[in-house]
Amino acid sequence: MRLRIEMQASIQNMGTSKMKDGKMFWHLYTDMANQFVDMIDVFPPARFVEKAERNMIAVVKIPELSPGESFTPTVILRIDTTARDWLMEPQDIPDQIKSRLRGTFGKMKKFWEVEDPVIQELSQSIAERVSSDEAYVRLAHDVVRDRLKLKTHLDERRGASRAIREKEGDCDEHADLLIALARAVKIPARRVLGHYYKGVPEPEPHAWCEVFVERLGWIPVDPALNRFGVLNENYFSRIREGLVSQRPPIQLKVNRDTSTAPTIEEHIRMESVPNGS
Incomplete structure (x- = not known):
């Protein structure tokens, strides 16, 4: 089965000062013998890194955010899965x-x-x-x-x-x-x-x-x-955890002058599409 997976994140600065020099580490998928990644598209463009336990991560640069502003990156994955x-x-x-x-x-x-x-x-x-x-x-x-x-x-x-x-x-x-x-x-x-x-x-x-x-x-x-x-082909394997027992799907590294952490939300949509599309 070919799956089109859309991941959308929302990072909002909830503090009272600007959020600068931010990076977002976004877990996309993990290597699994029954799934094969055909295409990855990230907006804005990102750097891809394979981390521990064969987890694939997108490193996304976060623009400078004033108080109340948000940043909404999107990932499109096309993955073939099989039983x-x-x-x-x-x-x-x-x-x-x-x-x-x-x-x-x-x-x-x-x-x-x-x-x-x-x-x-x-x-x-x-x-x-x-x-x-x-x-x-x-x-x-x-x-x-x-x-x-x-x-x-x-x-x-x-x-x-x-x-x-x-x-x-x-x-x-x-x-x-x-x-x-x-x-x-x-x-x-x-x-x-x-x-x-x-x-x-x-x-x-x-x-x-x-x-x-x-x-x-x-x-x-x-x-x-x-x-x-x-x-079966309905499984999408995203994060493998064994060296540690918990890996958040999204982690941030930012410079901020306030103790108020930014909010992180994620929405995922998935659909089966014809092979070749």
Whole structure:
């Protein structure tokens, strides 16, 4: 499927003095095996940089803004997406890479409280019932779905510890709990933030996981939508989070003489377009 994605940001100076020498760091997309970027158009023109975890960012210069003034840049992406089954593609992965990934993507972070005693107890009970990393992740996926009642777009991201106690959460809590359960037994795991296209202009914000499984490498796991190792063409992968647990879609670097921070808003529209357009 070919998707046309329009991102529009609005940066407004809410202070009492001019905002100068500003830069905007805008997450556009992350590298994913089932999506292929055909075209990027940014107004005003921007510099593109690939940052950590293969996240592609537009660096946009913000013009000088007087109090009350706003700046509204726009990005148009054209991306081809396809359904993909990662389980059909085994890999021979060197031991040193597996060891390095366990050290890098197995640590406790905000929202992934791997040392929480309730998460530790649940992870050990899952580990006692399986004999491989893949079997562990499959069972953890099922446990997350069984333990958490799926809610729609909560006002805050609660993290794994709250999710397991409150027994509910949206896609964020489902992803965070699975990541915490995987990291609790040193299985590398990270988060992907993006959108799920449902055929209407306003795509649904969505989060899921990637888990590193022996002989398969990194595979997507989406406990909220009950997908293991597969993504369909409706997924748009935008930001990968593993070295850190949270990357805002937009970050600013500005000089200002007031403590009042500028406001940041973002609106995203998405549509399916014919191939070749």
